[in-house]
Amino acid sequence: MDAIFLQILNGLDKGGAYALIALGLTLIFGTLGVVNFAHGALFMLGAFCAVTVNKVITLSAKVRDESVTFFEAYKDVPYLEMWLGDTGSLIIDWSIPISLVVAIPVMLGVGLAMERGLIRHFYKRPHADQILVTFGLAIVLQEIVKAFYGANPIPQTAPDFFSGTVNLGGLIGMDLTYPTWRLVYFIFSMGIIASVFSFLQFTTFGMVVRAGMADRETVQLLGINITKRFSVVFGLAAVVSGLAGLMYTPILPPDYHMGMDFLVLSFVVVVVGGMGSLPGAVAAGFLLGILQSLASMTEVKSIFPGIDQIIIYLIAMIVLLVRPRGLMGRKGVMED
Amino acid sequence: MAKSTITPRSDLILFLGFTAVVLLMPLWLQPLGAAYPDLMQKFAIFGLFAIGFNILFGQTGYLSFGHAAFIGVGSYATVWVFKLMTMNVIPAMIFGVLVSGVFALVIGFVCLRRTGIYFSILTLALAQMSYNLAYSVLTPITNGETGLQLTTKDPRFLDAVMETGSGIPPTNVFGIEMSAWDGLFGFYFCAAFLILGFYISIRITRSSFGSMLRGIKTNQTRMMYTGLNTKPYKLAAFVISGMYAGLAGSLMAAVDPLAGAERMQWTASGEVVLMTILGGIGTLVGPVIGAAVIKYAENIFSAIDKSVLIDLFSFMPDAIGSGLAAVTSLFVGKGWHLTLGILFMLVVIYLPGGIMEGIERIKRRFFAKDHANNDA
């Protein structure tokens, strides 16, 4: 029983990542009508924001290592530590939260540039063209990252404060030790999801966007400049996806192709949740994350070998065959 | 009114021209530095793959993002026949194509229940699933990360009777080894299939079945209200296209008897999409040209490394030269995929009809000039 609970918990952080990417995907699809195959690349770019910030603040000088007395040894000491002492170490330790501040404007910029520079010209083109051009963009982005950071994963560490584990089972009398950062990730993703939903629900801007998702033409007839708002939506989706990737770095060391790996799964999430449905994307994200986690239990795997590898795809197939619109899909969205 | 230019006669000329160009590859590729068997085999194999993909995407309008799965299945099936039965490639390839056909039938049955982007995503997901399975549970069949290889312990029941000596015998066609004629036999073997595949694709395109496929691509509503059941047509196109991919996979195994899961990855599926687009969607020769151009460019670009570039720019002042070399090196060698991605985007943005459309445009410009001259 404890093991099952633990697996459900383990699924939450992955589910959170799926949900955040899927949220952006479906937001872009619902408002702009564009299928963005480069959305995974945004997730990856976010992760590499963390890597970059970490690289910058740990820029080091070679200093004689006094602890080694037998021969002349040198060690790397970050400038920040040399200049600021313990404060410097603290800043380095908190590099991931700090990089959040950097990533928001960067991702917003990337998103806006992408929409203005490329996606906008593809609104009227067939979906196949949109898929193809964003697919090309995804390759370009990940190859650029590969050129700068190499092909190997670059591990990132969470702040010391969040390292280790917490025991969540204390309250209900179970033994559920859980890595603290995963818990942080889950809470973070819930926070982002809540902010996106309340932004759409409670602001005038959000209201127009929702109306645009429901019926684009009518909203345009009202004389509202939808296009401008939609590029902001794209920027927003880029930020959401980027932050999701950034915060995920301590859980999964980022490499250049992590975006595509997540994208394939996120598409499945969107399809299962229902194209164009925001709650569907979130629910399906967590659902599939948890199911994947449960399927990787040894007990399950001994009955169905390899089920952990294919569970998501199996669920997607079943959902599409039984409920073609997805769990919460809207009528009329991509019906044909 | 313009008279239709497509006649059986024009198709025959196209086919003969194509055949001549393919058969003479070892000659005319010489000055391009591409006339060695390995590369020419790749042209033929990926040309076949792209022709098959085009039947589905170009003719029927269904964008599959998981077509590499059929290559993988074809390769595995072929290698298994090598291992169990005989190193003669013919039975192995027949088996490979049949297995991938059956696999395509199953995948197609599921995926074709949806259209548009749903179809693309479903094919992508199923291909990724096959790829994951090949790496994990199916290891007994696929030999996981190592890939399926031949060993001296393989039974090879049919060959065993007359086998002499030790070691792994080479793949052959009724005794003629693939590496015969300085490797050219392997190329001509693949080329024969490319030509056959091209011929079949002409026939399918011009057949009434082909008309139906184009009808499906253009207007499914009208198809249905014309009393046509579109599902079997789409499934047939999917299976044919999957069998082409399976044949390509079989040929890969025939010229180099091993099979690995990386052939099934989404990047491989993306590559064939790119070949088709680059050459010209829906055209007959376009996909083959696209495949050849990409494989040729890959061969050239990925071979260039930094030292070559520094040599290349050595006539310039050091600072500029090394700077240029650094920038260019992003796009070549291991960075070749970056070039590929950029090329891909440029084609989709500026030349959606690919190279074939480019040729058309140039032709039209020339003809337009002719007209202008005549008028003057």
Next chain:
Amino acid sequence: MSNILEISAVNLSFGGLKALDDVNLTVKEGTVHAIIGPNGAGKSTLLNSIIGKLTIDSGSIQFNGKSMLGVQPHEINQLGISRVFQTPEIYSDLTLLENMMIPLLAHRDGAFKLNLWSRGDQQRDILDKAQHFLDDMNLWIKRDVIAGSLSRGDKRRLELAMCLSQEPKLLLLDEPTAGMARADTNNTIDLLKTIAGRGITMAIIEHDMHVVFSLAERISVLAQGHVIVEGLPEEIKGDPRVKEAYLGGAEV
């Protein structure tokens, strides 16, 4: 004259809204029957119910004595119903000749035939028929033109040629002149008259009164999902209920 299409006591509601309310309607063989009514009266709903796209809650729709319940779109055509859409549904990327070949092949070979080898454009019977039906619409001369580049009126004629090549028993037309210029509309009316003259049964959904009264031999007026009047054109013209149905909204 026998009844080709019989709609009796059909009800259909979406959620709480009653879209079709006890609709009874009979189309007699060889006539042109128009179904008119103000916007939102349920004309399109009725049409979609006839072709089985919508499933009715109760009642029955019979074509030639056969229930239309649960038929697949491709079976509709094989039963003998051809549909002309509001926006002409043609194969706009293909040439006119190929546009014609598809329905002709379908008519000859049925719903599915794996004809991988024979060239469609080399089959005499198909080509002759294509010429016949395109000539009928004065389109043979444009046979190698890509259909998407035709004018609206020509597209409509191509669609009609495609539909007629199926030798339909009933032609369903959904606002066949919507979005057309006056001249094109008049041409289309003449064309439809010619077709009607050959004895093909037509059911037309239309709100352009000019079109309706030029063509229809019988008219049913639909309002709020109910057939309020059915009769000959001259009877409908003077009927106060029809006026009310059309102007009712305007008087508010």
